[in-house]
Amino acid sequence: MKNFSTALSGFFATVKWCLVLSWLSSKLYTTIRIAADIVTPLLAIVMAFVGKYILDLLSTSGTQDISYARNTLVLFFLGLASIYILRPVRFPPPDIRG
DSSP states (O other): OOHHHHHHHHHHHHHOOOOOOHHHHOOOHHHHHHHHHHHHHHHHHHHHHHHHHHHHHHTTTTOOOOOHHHHHHHHHHHHHHHHHHHHHHOOOOOOOOO
16 A cells, blocks of 8 residues: 555655646646636536537527527537637647657
């Protein structure tokens, strides 16, 4: 058990060192990367709920208010757009200049 706790403390020390190094090199880029790492999974969860609402709207065959359906579709497409906008921040394209 002592070996595991030593390895775990070494892992967290390495993570801390990497974060401090990133922060010292570029505060803005580090903040954007951390925000993107937090927001991207949250958007995926939100998109799942919005997809559920869209399926609920389609299954009720028009008994819901049309403005609610429109707002749900707008939120769905805004969420999709934000995922595609944040994806390059999290996974930057490779440098092909050689």
